[in-house]
Amino acid sequence: MALYSEKVMDHFRNPRNVGVIEDADGVGEVGNAVCGDIMKIYLKIQDDVVADVKFETFGCGSAIASSSMATELIKGKPLSDALKLTNQAVTEALDGLPAHKLHCSVLAEEAIRAAVKDYYDKNGIPYDPAQFPDCGHCEGCST
Numbered sequence: 001m002a003l004y005s006e007k008v009m010d011h012f013r014n015p016r017n018v019g020v021i022e023d024a025d026g027v028g029e030v031g032n033a034v035c036g037d038i039m040k041i042y043l044k045i046q047d048d049v050v051a052d053v054k055f056e057t058f059g060c061g062s063a064i065a066s067s068s069m070a071t072e073l074i075k076g077k078p079l080s081d082a083l084k085l086t087n088q089a090v091t092e093a094l095d096g097l098p099a100h101k102l103h104c105s106v107l108a109e110e111a112i113r114a115a116v117k118d119y120y121d122k123n124g125i126p127y128d129p130a131q132f133p134d135c136g137h138c139e140g141c142s143t
């Protein structure tokens, strides 16, 4: 069996929603201190819905595929859904990742959460801090 699914290879070779949103409403950046990879997510929010999302990833192929799939999963969805996106959901949508690459999908989940938090903070929108726990997955992560 191939190490990577066809979906992973497709999203790695043709990543969706790559780029920057200059006037983003929320930006989230997270990093994994172990592998040194960094992921940045830009959100445009309209009426509590993710109207647009883009990402930049300085990371491995699995990180690129994970961020691409994650942006597809939250685009056009309510913010509450974006907040609930888990790395398991991203991994399942990619038809799996090798065990030693699962942490790459965690970066996507965390970057989205950090971008939503940034949006809430910038707009003075109250939220329950418990929604943004320090997940502890990524050593050295500042969010």
Ligand code: FES
Pocket: 032, 035, 036, 037, 059, 060, 061, 062, 063, 101, 103, 104, 107
């Ligand atoms: Fe670092 Fe994949 S090896 S995100």
